Amino acid sequence: MKLKLIEKPSAENIGKPLQPCSCGSVAGSGRPVIIPKWATGTYETVIGPVLSVSTALSRLDIWEHFKCRTTSYRNSYIVPPGLYAVGSPDTNSDVLVSANYKYSFDCLRSELSGMNAWLLVLDTKGINVWCAAGKGTFGTAELIRRIGSVKLDRVVAHKKVIVPQLGAPGISACQVTKATGFRVLFGPIAATNLRSYIGAGYKASSAMRTMPFTCIDRLVLTPMEINPAMKKYPWFALAVLVFFGLHPSGILFKEAVLGGMPFLLMGLLAVMSGAFLTPLLLPLIPFRSFALKGWITGLAMVAAATFFIPGGRTPDTLLSAVTWLFFPAASSYLALQFTGSTTFTGMTGVNKELRASIPLYMTVCAVTVVLLAFYKINHWSGL
């Protein structure tokens, strides 16, 4: 959803591109506004009108969420930072803090039906709460600045803001209190638990405070593991076809396709194994190391393809060695990339894995090149 707030034409801004209101709401601007589809209108406050947010997700929202899960659409999926109203909030209503990644904003608003609350959206450059907190954009300084810029002390009579727990790596509650007088209450991890958290007197159970990572959680993350890998696949396929087609007399199309087919298939299986099966079956695969998990899954895939898929097995010993060496390693590398999407891997551990595995991957690549060179020499000398 692109920004729909517009400015009234004036002598200064005629002919200039439309700029979003810097505070993300219409508060105090007095300007007319085109209401985005996710808003129901404007809401009068002491600081001027703000957008009133719908708590229902439209089909468009859901379609956009799907695109966020599968494409780079997520990179520009933003709402303007600032203050928003849900229902008919007053000076006693809760203030819920969120990120300006529209998916995060949507997850929050869709859980608030029937509630009256204020949403305070921080400028996280369109990044979700947890990642932005890690980077510090969902951070102490931005929260302090935003509380000031929307004049929160005039909007509400109380002195508390509810920040999602996953924002805590970026928000120092006591510094925010020192600077603004507002107390930071860390709410539950999932917006689905907000209602019960508030109902329980701003208390979260330990289940609400721990981050799950279910099979479904992992499944929805896999498209963004598979996509980047498949973007590189055409280059891999080209290299395979050129290698097998290469002949002293030129490139032979038939040999390229026939000879290259098992490798092309193995390449696809390595992607499936490292970027899909390993994430999906994560807790079921032995060892804690992602590199090892990916290697084991890759090895199983190569074995399955070799023994069960017609045309999966290559009759040549050297090519067979390359298959067993290279493709499980490729799967291992791809599985290691999934560490960035998990909820439980830490930097020290990933560092340790990388320091051990990168030299191994490089060795595998080097040995693969040597074996392929021998194969080609043998093949040509036999012609």
Add this chain to the structure above:
Amino acid sequence: MKYLADVVTLSFDAGKCVGCGACTEVCPHGVFAVADKKAFITDKDACMECGACMLNCAPGAITVDKGVGCAAAIINSLIYGGEPSCDCAGGNDTKSCCG
């Protein structure tokens, strides 16, 4: 699910702890618990080094080498320098893999 054993850099100084329980509120993996007005580490290997506890521990009893547990981020930082971060594009623009 747990990641590698005995690698986490989390350390806790019980002497400085005032038992406020902020660490138990912010940790997404239940690494801390409080008993007898003192926090303690229940499961160090469960820590993902996000740094939320350190930032929210007012007396400074917790230290951790905070960072992102992401292979792509660490590889990028090895190639291009700088701290590993979620900027998959490797630059200072707003593109990110985290969406």
